[in-house]
Amino acid sequence: MSTASRLPGIVTTDHVFQLPLDHAAPEGEQISVYAREVVAAGRERDDLPWLLFLQGGPGGKAARPLGRDAWLDRALDDYRVLLLDQRGTGRSTPATRRTLALRGGAREQADYLAHFRADSIVRDAELIRRHLIGADRRWSVLGQSFGGFCTLTYLSIAPEGLTEAFITGGLAGLRGSADDVYRAAYARVVRKNEGHYERFPQDVEAVRRIAAHLAAAPATLPDGGLLTVEAFQSLGMMLGGGSGSGSLHYLLEEAWVEGPDGPELSDTFLYGVQARTSFAEGPLYAVLHESIYGQRSVDAGGTAWSAERVRKEFPEFDARAALDSDAPVLFTGEMIYPWMFDTDPSLRPLKETAELLAARADWPDLYDPQQLAANEVPAVAAVYHDDMYVETAHSLETARAVRGMRTWITNEWEHDGLRVSGGKVLDRLIKMAHGEL
Secondary structure (H helix, E strand, C coil), X not given: CCEEEEECCEEEEEEEEEEECCCCCCCCCEXXXXXXXEEECCCCCCCCCEEEEXXXXXXXXXXXXXXXXXXXXXXXXHCEEEEECCCCCCCCCCCCHHHHHCCCCHHHHHHHHCCCCHHHHHHHHHHHHHHHCCCCCCXXXXXXXXXXXXXXHHHHHCHHXXXXXEEECCCCCCCCCHHHHHHHHHHHXXXXXXXXXXXXXXXXXXXXXXXXXXXXXXXXXXXXXXXXHHHHHHHHHHHHCCCHHHHHHHHHHCCEEEECCEEEECHHHHHHHHHHHCCCCCHHHHHHCHHHHCCCCCCCCCCCCHHHHHHCCCHHHCHHHHHXXXXXCCCCCCCCCCCHHHHCCCCHHHHHHHHHHHHCCCCCCCCCHHHHHCCCCCEEEEEECCXXXXXXXXXXXXHHHCCCCEEEEECCCCCCHHHHXXXXXXXXXXXXXXXXX
């Protein structure tokens, strides 16, 4: 049953679909998948083309619009938009430490979560398309970051469902292993650190002071999590957004207060760190992150905690070694490490499950290079030249492998360009796809 609501400038309608957990066994267990339809106020009855939005992640629910916000404002000029809570997120049957515990032990949980990758998300979308708008009608898709990875999967396995494809910050390498991804990522993160310390040179000593304090004695976060020096380094995730460097600097500014026994880390700082490092709102991001790169053709032995293994090839990220020298302590980026399942209370119950997924060696391929080479769906992509999360060289290699793919390479925006550009990024891609540029 659908329910409608009104917010400034928009009308939203809720949709809930019962879909197979395993699309290879459509008569088996069913899960709920939620999606929110959004249309410009006054155009509810118009026969508009549909635009499916695939959120970044993995494990991220779709945005909750409060009106004609950001890119949605531009999209609603032309489309009826569907914001999909990908399986396991938001109002779709949730996958968290609490709900997964009901499924049994770690093996049962890992087998369940094996159905939560891009291929299953795309097959969900196809069933939703047929139910919502009809099997004979296509829709457009907009994929941000991981949503762009899903869009490449869509073009690989179900291009017949698409009118056009827009990708922002999400052209994945088609045949790169997880190790390839992280080797490129660590090098990019080094450059982001250099840029941050050039912008805020005072942060070199500020970070060293905090890291030295934590190396001597980890702090306890308000939720009971453990702030080790490695967990502190993971704040580097912030450096991938347009305003992230400034936000990190301001967080560091308020790190200390005077306590009864001398300087101690402030509540403001600890709460701020918790908000940026806890996976309580999106545990699937941590549990499934490396699996988004797993493919039988390139990771036959499983991803095996690739970020942790490859980190050893970059000794400049060793905070303790940096503290023993004059080197700056470097932040890490979009990497998931096995120790996170010890320090984060929301992840601790999922540690064994994550270990099983990291060892899983039978991931099916997510992309079909032959199909992509014969692609007939108009496809355009924004490639952010300074993107910390997605390697530009890998993106351009993929773009060349997709027939007809047009790219816009820009350093005007960071990875969050779709969200922060006020619709400019999407507007340009629409014009490119429609032959106006």
